Structure formats: C-alpha cells, structure tokens
Amino acid sequence: MCHRSQPSKPPQVGRALFVALALLVPLATACGDETPPEKPGSSETQADAGGPDASTWMPPDASCVGARCDAEPITESPDAGATDAGPADGGAPDAGPADGGPEIPPPLTVDLSAPSELLVRSDGSAALRVGVKRREGFTGPITLALRGLPPEVFVADRHVSQDTSAAALVVSVSERVGPGTRLDATLVATADGRSTSRPLRLLVSGPSFSLDPTFPVVPLGWTDTSRSFAVQPDGKLLTAYAISKDSWPGGAKGFVLERHHADGVPDLAFGMLGTVTHQRPAVLRLLALKPLPTGGLLVAGTAADCHDSNNEPPCTVLVSRHLSTGALDPSFGDAGVVSAQFTANPRAPVKLLADEAGRVSLAVSYYVRTQADSDVYAVQRWEADGRPVAGFGTEGKVTFPLPASEQRSDHLSEALQQKDGTIVIAVTLFDGSSSNFHALGFIRMDGATGTTSWGVDGSYSLHRTVVADGHGRFVSLLSTGAPTYDVIVQWYDQNGSRIYGAGSSTMPARLLAVGSANELFFDDVGTPYTVGRVEGGGGLAVVRFTRQGTVDPGFGTQGLVRLDNRLSSLSGFTREPNGCLLARTWPEPGLIRMWP
Structure with missing residues (x-):
C-alpha cells in the first residue's frame, strides 16, 4: 500500500512550491491515485540520407545505423524512397506535424535503378552500378550513398552531376566478413535536403568456383534428372516435373511447379506453401520451362497422344502460361493453355521463346518415317492472347525438312529470336563414321512470313554443344x-x-x-x-x-x-542474376551453388 503525506506550504517563494509539486507527480502515479500525464508522441526521424560515410562507426546511442534506430523507423518504398505520411490527423500532407515540429520534406523526385543484390568477394571490391532518372522538373546534382553497413564494409559517397544519369559506387569488403554473409543496406540519393532510397542486399562470396557453404543442398534434394530447372530474373528458383514418370496414356496426368527463394527456402507466396499442382493440361512428359520477365513462366509438355516412340501417330504439344503465383494465366489461349499438333513426337530438347510484345514461340524437331525418311524442324507461334500469329506460315506454324544432303545425325541445340520476330535455329550435324561429316547448320525463319533459309558452317569439327551467350x-x-x-x-x-x-x-x-x-x-x-x-x-x-x-x-x-574433389559430375549450368553459378550434381544430392 502506498502512503502519501501532504506537505504544508513552506513560507518560501512560489518556486519552491513548484519544485515540491513536481516531486509529488511520480509518487501519485505510483500509488494509482491520479492519472499520469500523457507522454508526448515521439516525432519520426527521416532516414539518414547524408552525413558520414557508411563505413564510419558511431555508438548506437548517438546515431542511427540504416533504418535501425531507437525511434520507430520510417517505412520507405523500395522504388520511390521515403513516403511523406503527412500529419497523424489526416490533414494536408504539407501542413507539417501536428505537434508543430519541423516540416517533413517530400521525397526526392528521382528514380534509382540498381540490382537488388550485389556480389562482393571477401577481401575484395565490386562496383554497384546505379541508374538515375530525374522527374518532375528536377535537374540538379545528387549524392549517392549506401547506409546501414557495418565498419567492415567501406563505400565512399558518390556525387552525381546534373548532366549525368548513371554512376558506380565501389563496395569494399574486409576479409573479416566470411563467405556466405548477407548484409542488408539502403541505397540513398540526396539533394536539397530531400532523399529517396531503395533496399540492397550484399552477398559476400568466397574464392572463384568454390562451393557456397550456406546453400541448402539437401532440402532441395533433386535426384530426379527429369526435373526441369530455371532461374527467374529476380533470382528465385523454379522447378517443374511431371506427376508421373510413366509416359504411357494410363499414367497420371499433370505436372508440379515449385519455387524457392535464392537461399533455397520455399516461396510461400507461390501456390500452396511454394508448390502448385496442375492436373490440366493432361501433360505426361515435360519438355521445357521458361521464366518470363513479368515473374510468370511458360511450360511445354506432351499430351497423351505422344506415347509411341516410333513417332507414327500425330502428337499434341501443350504450352501453358502461368502468372507469378503459379496459376494459369486466363488471358492466354483456352484458360491459359494453347496446343500445337505435329506429325510425330518431338525430340528433346525443345525451345520456348517470348518477345517483348508477349508473343510465344515453340521450336521443335521430330523424325518422320516415310519413304524418304527425314528430320523436320518446326516453329509454332502464338500472339500474346494465344491466337496463332497470322501470316507466319500456316496458322502460325512453319515446318522445314532438312535437305537430303544433310540427312545424318542431327540435334536441335539452340534457338534465338531477333527483334523483328525472325527465329534462327542452330542444328548440330555429326556422323560417327567420318570426322569430315561434322558441321553446324542454321535454319532462319522470317519473322513476318516464316520463309526459311538454310546455311552450313563447314568447319568439320565436332560441335559438342551450341548455346546463346546472352548477347x-x-x-x-x-x-x-x-x-x-x-x-x-x-x-x-x-x-x-x-x-x-x-x-x-x-x-x-x-x-x-x-x-x-x-x-x-x-x-x-x-x-x-x-x-x-x-x-x-x-x-x-x-x-x-x-x-x-x-x-x-x-x-x-x-x-x-x-x-571440390567431392564433386564427380556437373551439368545444367545456370547463372543467377548476381553472378553465382548453379549446377546439377550426380549422384550427389541434386543442386549446388558455386561462387563466380
């Protein structure tokens, strides 16, 4: 129980009375007799957009590091920088805080473009390239900086003149930061007391072509060699596989899609806990998987009529387009699915192509058993809504039998689509009985009409593989x-x-x-x-x-x-957006990551 005595008023001046009353306020609060005085709300603090370099260390009670402060941090948009929330009572945004404090300036009208993740080698440096786009009449110089990094990472601020739209920040990492470390930072642009920002993650790597020890090989456990694998533009990992390995009509129909974050953790925003199962279309065998810049993907597979290995009956290939959630895209074809029929079962691999207008192309090769046996290469094209492209061959399909002089072992290696829609297919040609019969051929299909032409590089060397280099x-x-x-x-x-x-x-x-x-x-x-x-x-x-x-x-x-001497087989090399290299292993568990 609290006991409170009432002091008598001393004969001193009024100042002493004021002091005594001030001493009684905490006592009254502790006893519960009076309502404690209301604490004024804390004023929000803008993100650090200038000041010392990011590598300069200051005590936690003297400064903020990045967005981690004792006061509640301001929520910032990744692309547009700090948001001017306006006063708490919903008044005009430029009216200033309700408590009469300093007015919060609006965000800087500058758009920053930069990778979401930067790979930096331990005890090394890397350049962060930043694009700057000024808006709403702003034309002045800005200062670029990285905030929120520990002292072991040094980044000097960069001044960008008014006539410059790009710059590079050099990020140096001490050897004390071990490989596999991930550091979250903020890229900040500042000018005239205003700022905008976007998040950035630094990934510290080890020596070239050494294994990333933080990558969870076992949870992915991909020992199934029939599983298709791809990396999205944002670095997420996509896989697809048929529900059943049985390729006959009696087998289970459909396929499964899975998506993981770059660190191997399932992406819970994709389907049900990172997995989507599609029992339509009736796909028995997967042929190709292609991520799209929008975050969606394309899947190609054969239907139930493609069961004859001798390729006698017609065969239907089904192509489905999916949203970023893994669901079928209803704006494409019949509820997300289009089909193309060929006179025989396509040989693996097939190639899926997509252009900036959203048109989708499927390139395949197959063997036709006739009096004049021939290998045929074909391309089917669809508009963004799934309609066959008018004018391209017949109902959007062009076929090209190899010339009689080229009837030897052949293989569809790669396909590229040019800006005008022209498609070029690389075909490897080889013969086990004569080294002078090896060659590389190219089929060119005009983007508007599908008119074909054929050319051969007669180097007579054995072309083991042909791929596109990204350029x-x-x-x-x-x-x-x-x-x-x-x-x-x-x-x-x-x-x-x-x-x-x-x-x-x-x-x-x-x-x-x-x-x-x-x-x-x-x-x-x-x-x-x-x-x-x-x-x-x-x-x-x-x-x-x-x-x-x-x-x-x-x-x-x-x-x-x-x-690493523990690796006995590597295949399916795929580069991630940050430069890391993914590869399948066999018979080791499924997938590894190597530093570039």
Whole structure:
C-alpha cells in the first residue's frame, strides 16, 4: 500500500512550491491515485540520407545505423524512397506535424535503378552500378550513398552531376566478413535536403568456383534428372516435373511447379506453401520451362497422344502460361493453355521463346518415317492472347525438312529470336563414321512470313554443344581432331555467320579428357567457360576461353581451376542474376551453388 503525506506550504517563494509539486507527480502515479500525464508522441526521424560515410562507426546511442534506430523507423518504398505520411490527423500532407515540429520534406523526385543484390568477394571490391532518372522538373546534382553497413564494409559517397544519369559506387569488403554473409543496406540519393532510397542486399562470396557453404543442398534434394530447372530474373528458383514418370496414356496426368527463394527456402507466396499442382493440361512428359520477365513462366509438355516412340501417330504439344503465383494465366489461349499438333513426337530438347510484345514461340524437331525418311524442324507461334500469329506460315506454324544432303545425325541445340520476330535455329550435324561429316547448320525463319533459309558452317569439327551467350550470339564448344583433340570455342552472330574464335591453341594439348566437356556457361560479359575431367584422372576442373576461342593461359594454374574433389559430375549450368553459378550434381544430392 502506498502512503502519501501532504506537505504544508513552506513560507518560501512560489518556486519552491513548484519544485515540491513536481516531486509529488511520480509518487501519485505510483500509488494509482491520479492519472499520469500523457507522454508526448515521439516525432519520426527521416532516414539518414547524408552525413558520414557508411563505413564510419558511431555508438548506437548517438546515431542511427540504416533504418535501425531507437525511434520507430520510417517505412520507405523500395522504388520511390521515403513516403511523406503527412500529419497523424489526416490533414494536408504539407501542413507539417501536428505537434508543430519541423516540416517533413517530400521525397526526392528521382528514380534509382540498381540490382537488388550485389556480389562482393571477401577481401575484395565490386562496383554497384546505379541508374538515375530525374522527374518532375528536377535537374540538379545528387549524392549517392549506401547506409546501414557495418565498419567492415567501406563505400565512399558518390556525387552525381546534373548532366549525368548513371554512376558506380565501389563496395569494399574486409576479409573479416566470411563467405556466405548477407548484409542488408539502403541505397540513398540526396539533394536539397530531400532523399529517396531503395533496399540492397550484399552477398559476400568466397574464392572463384568454390562451393557456397550456406546453400541448402539437401532440402532441395533433386535426384530426379527429369526435373526441369530455371532461374527467374529476380533470382528465385523454379522447378517443374511431371506427376508421373510413366509416359504411357494410363499414367497420371499433370505436372508440379515449385519455387524457392535464392537461399533455397520455399516461396510461400507461390501456390500452396511454394508448390502448385496442375492436373490440366493432361501433360505426361515435360519438355521445357521458361521464366518470363513479368515473374510468370511458360511450360511445354506432351499430351497423351505422344506415347509411341516410333513417332507414327500425330502428337499434341501443350504450352501453358502461368502468372507469378503459379496459376494459369486466363488471358492466354483456352484458360491459359494453347496446343500445337505435329506429325510425330518431338525430340528433346525443345525451345520456348517470348518477345517483348508477349508473343510465344515453340521450336521443335521430330523424325518422320516415310519413304524418304527425314528430320523436320518446326516453329509454332502464338500472339500474346494465344491466337496463332497470322501470316507466319500456316496458322502460325512453319515446318522445314532438312535437305537430303544433310540427312545424318542431327540435334536441335539452340534457338534465338531477333527483334523483328525472325527465329534462327542452330542444328548440330555429326556422323560417327567420318570426322569430315561434322558441321553446324542454321535454319532462319522470317519473322513476318516464316520463309526459311538454310546455311552450313563447314568447319568439320565436332560441335559438342551450341548455346546463346546472352548477347544475341551463338557460341559452340568444339572438339578438334587428332592428334591434339583440343577443346575450343567458336562464335556466330544471330544469323549464324562466324564472327571470331577457333584460333590456334597455345596451351598444352589434352587439358581435359576427350569427351568430358559438354557444356558452356558465361560470366556477365560473355566470357565462356566449360567444366570437364582433367586428363590423367585429376578430377573436375573449370577452363576459361579467350576471345580467340582457345584456353586462357592466365586462368587458374596453367589454364585450370580444380573443383571440390567431392564433386564427380556437373551439368545444367545456370547463372543467377548476381553472378553465382548453379549446377546439377550426380549422384550427389541434386543442386549446388558455386561462387563466380
């Protein structure tokens, strides 16, 4: 129980009475006799848009680090910067706070474009490239900075003049920050006392082509080699697989889509806890999976009539377009699905293409058993709403039988679509009985009419694989003939014309065992790499190529970077937006991530 005595008024001046009354207020509150005085609301603090460099450390009680302050942080839009919330009573936004405090300035009318994640090597540096777009008449200079980083990360602020629309911030990370560390920061643009911002995550990497120890290999556990895999533009991981491995009509119909965040955690915003099951269309076998810039995806699969391995009956290929949630896109075809019928079962792989207008193209090859047996290449195109593209061949479909002179073993390797809609398909041609019968052919289909043309590169080398390098070019991995059997690369433009590469090798012959290198992958500037077994049983290693197409002698040790000795097989190389490399492993658990 609280006891409170009432002091008598002393004969001193009024100031002493005031002091005594002030002392009684806490006592009265503790006893519950009186209502405590209402505490004034705290005024919000703007995000730090200037001041010292992000690497400068200050005590927590003296400053804010990023958005973490003792006071409640301001919620900011990732793209438009701090939002002027206006006064608490809903008055005019420019009326200032209700308590008469300083007026909160509106956000800076500048749009910032930058990657959402930046990869920086431990004890190294990386450039964060930022685009600046001024709006609403603002034309002045700005200051760019990164806020919210620990002292082990140094970033100098960057002044951007009024006539400049892009800049780069150099981010340096101390060796004390270990590989796999993720750091959240804020990119801030400041001018005239106003600011705008967007979030940024730093991912600290280890040595080149070492394994990311934080990537959860086991939870993904992809030992099913029939599973299709792709990376979305935002870095999320997509997989698709048929409900049943039975490709006969009696098997279960449909397919399953799964999506994970870049760290391997299921994306709970996708379907039901990261998984979507589609029992329509009646897909028995998946052929292709393609992410779209919108966050959606395309899936191609064969229907129940594609069960004959001899390819005698007609075959229907179903293409479905999905929203970012994994649900079918009802604005495409029949409730999200379109179909194309071919005279035989398409051979894997097939290629899905999509242009900026939303048109979808499917490129396939199949074998027709007739009196004049032939291999046929075909493209079916649809408008963004699923209607066949008018004027392109017949009802949006163009077929091209290979010339009689090219009837040998062939393979659809890659397809590119140009801005005018023209589609070019790379076809590898090879014959096991004669090394002089190897070649690379290109089928060109006019984007408006589908008119076809055929050309062959007669280098007579064995083209092990042909892929697109992300810059509108084809790149081929070749094996030369005896006695060296070197592995080299050759570039072709978007029309299939050779542009450079395939020079004379200056490296010792047989760095990799013959036949062990079968795939190419690229860095962000288009430099090609391959992985294979080191000659003489030395395990797996990475090889980098020069612009001349030969092994780069300055890469690693004598042209090789050896990989973790626990890896026995790698395939399906895919680059993530931040530059990391994903690859399938066998018989190890499914999927790994390597630093670039």
